[in-house]
Amino acid sequence: MSRLQLTAMVVGGMVGAGIFSLPQTFANATGPIGAAIAWLVAGVGMYTLARVFQALAERKPKLDAGVFVYAKEGFGDYPGFLSAFGYWIGSCIGNVSYWVLIKSTLGAFFPIFGDGNTLPAILVASVGIWLFHFLILRGVKQAAFINTVVTFAKVIPIIAFVIMLFFVFKIDTFRLNISSAAESGGLIQQIRATMLVTVFVFIGIEGASVYSRYAKERADVGYATILGFCSVTALMVLVSMLPFAVLPREEIAAMRQPSMAAVLESVVGPWGAVFVSLGLIVSVLGAYLAWSLICAEVMFAAARNQDMPSVFARENANQVPANALWITNIVVQILVASTYFSRDAFALMLNLTSSMSLIPYLFVAAYGWLVSRRGESYEIRPEERSRDITFASIAVIYTVFMIIAGGLRYLLLSAILYAPGTVLYVMARREQGLTVFSGIRDWTLFLVAVAGAVVGVAALAGGLIAL
Template identity: 80%
Template sequence: MSESVQKMSRLQLTAMVVGGMIGAGIFSLPRTFANATGPVGAAIAWIIAGAGMYALARVFQALAERKPNLDAGVFVYAKVGFGDYPGFLSAFGYWIGSCIGNVSYWVLIKSTLGAFFPIFGNGNTLVAIIVASIGIWLFHFLILRGVKQAAFINTVVTVAKVVPIVVFIVILVFAFKLDMFTLNIHAAAQEGSIVQQVRATMLVTVFVFIGIEGASVYSRYAKERADVGRATIFGFCAVTALMVLVSMLPFAILPRGDVAGMRQPSMAAVLESLVGPWGAIFVSIGLVVSVLGAYLAWSLICAEVMFAAARNEDMPALFSRENANGVPANALWITNIIIQLLVASTYFSSDAFALMLNLTSSMSLIPYLFVAAYGLMIAKRSESYEIRPEERNRDLTFAAIAVIYTVFMIIAGGLTFILLSAILYAPGTALYVWARRERNIPVFVRGSDWIIFIVATLAAIAGIVLMATGSIQL
């Protein structure tokens, strides 16, 4: 691939972070948080999520600077630190989780259009699925024309989609009612344990933070390696501020129960309650632009992860091939085929958006845990700290916090989504077997690999049985 195609500026890398993080989730935050908790619970949830994800962002930054030879870092850190099979599982989990996340984007777009055109319903009608399918393949052929072109479009779209969010925040700041905010605090306090309220928001906060690693995934395109870490931290701080305000300010505008009962995207309904119908139209247009931009960013990331895993011999070699424009075409094809199948499956789901949101979060936590654990490992060993050794204790602290946070989030998500994740992880091992056999090397070389595979398989079987008996409902 030529230098002119490969290189991305710090602005473009930052746009990959912001573009990946600002997607469907932020427009659904008012109702999602109001359903789970009040202002106090929301504040606690953001403190936990913000601290944990900031620590993870600092791990990504440290690894980008201290391990510059490791590209597409989301999965390669797991491979270097813990072996080939954990590295594969990290790559596969991140890839399939990102595919599921892309499906949630289409569901929310269709649901948004359904508020104006009943034929789209809640986003899972036949017409809605056909329209989404057309969109999937339009994006597919756009990306095939070149990564640099797609990255430029993503940068422009990222700027455009932030505007309606900022306008929403400004209007709500001026409409702030302290008495309503206080009323919602007291009302939520009467509705049970604050711990349970906070727990109910956990997978949502993971979902809206997914994308924090966007610059790391595209590290091989960076003009300067230091730009990867800087883009990660700046994108994280900017988007976190927006998400906190979007979720908290509605509590000062309307009773919590009213916000909880709103149609998604609830940001549009909140603004409509203040300024009239044009508010819903304005936010809905912003949502469509935002989600399409996020979909573009995540389509790039999905294909890049599959390509990088194949290049590192953890996926079949078929997915390491690029077209004349330097795009990992085969990886992009398999990604969009999976997305197409998942979009079609939403026809049978009662609440496709919530399911895709929670499952995306659950699938992403395992790769995040591997990254945090690898950062902790090299800090404890003082590996790569010959330069600036005084940063070791700081990095060790951030990595430890990130490990604790990701483990806590996996547990907080609940057994249901652990089992659903296993249903995807276990059969995904077939790709690993394919890759190992085509290179004539043993499938599992460590005893721990067998243990991980057996545990994942048993969990997958348990999940399938529980789904068949109705104990787990989609």
Template identity: 70%
Template sequence: MASAQKMSRAQLTAMVVGGMVGAGIFSLPRTFAGATGPLGAVIAWLIAGTGMYMLARVFQALAERKPELDAGVFMYAKEGFGDYPGFLSAFGYWIGSCIGNVSYWVLIKSTLGAFFPVFGDGNTVIAIVVASIGIWSFHFMILRGVQQAAAINKIVTIAKVIPIVVFIVILAFMFKGDMFRFNFYGGDLTDSVFAQVRSTMLVTVFVFLGIEGASVYSRYAQKREDVGFATVSGFFIVTTLMVLVTLLPYAVLERSQIAGMRQPSMAAALEAVVGPWGAVFVSVGLLISVLGAYLAWSLICAEVLFAAANNRDMPRVFATENPNKVPSAALWATNIVVQLIVITTYWSRDAFALMLNLTSAMSLIPLLLVAGYGYMVARRGDGYAPGESRNLDLFIAGLATVYTIFLLFAGGLKFIVLSAVLYAPGTALYVWARREQGVPVFARTSDWVIFALAAIGAVLGIWWIATGYIEI
């Protein structure tokens, strides 16, 4: 059974592409056009692309230097910084991914809402009921086997990339140099290029999430080197698509026109160029894309919780597998959490925006710990042959660490505090796991300090929500 569950290089690459190409890419034209022109967009993608490439290279290096560490995202944090930070990384990545899955259902229903008003903005009663049916349909499909779900993900990944490629080809053929030059500096925007770039950086955080997909699934890889290959090749594929989707609309439409389009703006942009069929074509692609991303992230969510339980960082109940070798208890826990959050969107003012921001905030701390651990491994020379140069790996991991710290602060204090509202009570799972083992809950003084900071942040976050300083 174990051999049947192994993933090929192509399937691992599809996990990366499938995880990254979700909702974000379909909203890029309007999101960027509302803030900047082609010049600012190119600078933003250069900064984000460089930072995320460094992070991808860290994942690649750790997969090769530390092959014994499976489900890399949280295991790297545990190995480098201790049990409690490792738990927080696993919990944050898991709960952030659950929240991200909720955003997919909200977007699916809001997209359908353009054709069927009963779905509204994706958080009406009917929308929640339909989303709930979808959640549990995926749940029982995944329970039938990870390999089957991964094979479906590969097919869906190909299917959802086709509308994006068609969009790129059509706009490339209709490229107008004069229009591109007119938009180049942002047209009528008065902000400096630096301010324009800064206002787009948070967008790139969400669209790059998923870059670690192959690392999370490393225990299923046929060969360890396939993990690094899938991570880097998936990164280049998706980055190329995102840059072209962002820049090409500037060559056929005025920036202000793109900025005023409804979301998904890729559909509106194609409609403006080729007529109504363009909007329908891209909307269908979006639905396939989001459902495919949901499948990929459902797999990743369950795998992280399962691996954490196997390493005794989560209660042992989550280490349960069914006869198909699927982490069934972790999958049940994941989808129960997703279901509960979907229900709460009924009372949210802007459910989609809140889910996107929270997903980014919860995911950045685990990624920061991975980058930091990559730097520690290179500095100590773990896994290196005697005399082997470590300078390049040190440079790459150092840049990745600086970039993730920058993103954490660029996200703003509000969402760091809001993430603490989830991190602090989540520690109850850590307490449960430690008592199962009969060991002290917090073994080090630094663990108490981290917990105290999370608790203070949680109290502050609840106060800000209650007083309306943070709107949800």
């Protein structure tokens, strides 16, 4: 894969469902001041994480399996498995959110689709899941080329949205929204309400790292990560902030998703909603393609590194990890069907995806800190060591803060997935004739996951946690 294709994997992964939901999500939680602070916190935190990915790509070139391999290298086999499983299942949940938003978008024109979780909506999504499945089975390179083309196509309506809102920018409206937010609650609580959303829209910065084994030049992985991150961050900040200078905050907060379409409709008329809706469908389908590739690659790479059952390490004649792709899409299909029972399927999938992704991100940041602290691979350019320690330290603090800010609800829901997922690890260890848990650390992690799962199931049964 070329530098352009790797960058497209980053942009394609980041620009998906989340960016089209930002106006309503932010307006519902906070105003311009809170949004600016939230983006500053998230931007700095995710930038340092991107720099950790860049540094590890350059200094640990042999670790080319993506996110989870850093956890395994730094902390052991079971933490490596938890990172791989968490990232994989989180990505599957993220793919479900794409289908929910597509169906919700169509629901604005065809009421039969409702908010994306009606029976007809689930049936249409199911057809889409398996069409993409068989497309990817034809070959990763072909799918990566399609993703590059789609990435350019889906950025165009977002840029058009930003330009149009600049032309109708009203400073008085912006000031009124600042006052309105100040009267509706504490600033800290407002910022906290946006935290998991900012994580969700940043997920994908590791897209180039996941596919590093395909890179023509190893240095392109770090370049693509930083370029993709900076480009998409600029777009996301503008998409969430500019509506505050066009419409009252309360009006934006009451809009249905995708709120970008409703904002543009209020500015230019009905054609604006159609324009953004078409852009969203292209964008989300492109992001779904990118993440389907990433999901299968993560499962395949974990199996190749003996952290998952070997059956998932098999490729078809087109060099596609077919078995990994099959299990991925079966899980996505089950999750799509489960949205029928959810009151707000999109918000649930968005926040749960973020929560599941934070554990793997924490392992990456912590491993980056260990590498720089120990001075590993700093024989070349040793002057970069103090800089890398600083970036990794901030990234660790940020990911821990985000896990806490996300709240107990999503930690417990995550544990419900992590605990039974350990069955895959047990199968892989038995295939190799190895002891399942090697030491107090592994047992402690497993027991914490089981305890969290038990509490989570009890909370669900008792109605303390609602889906």
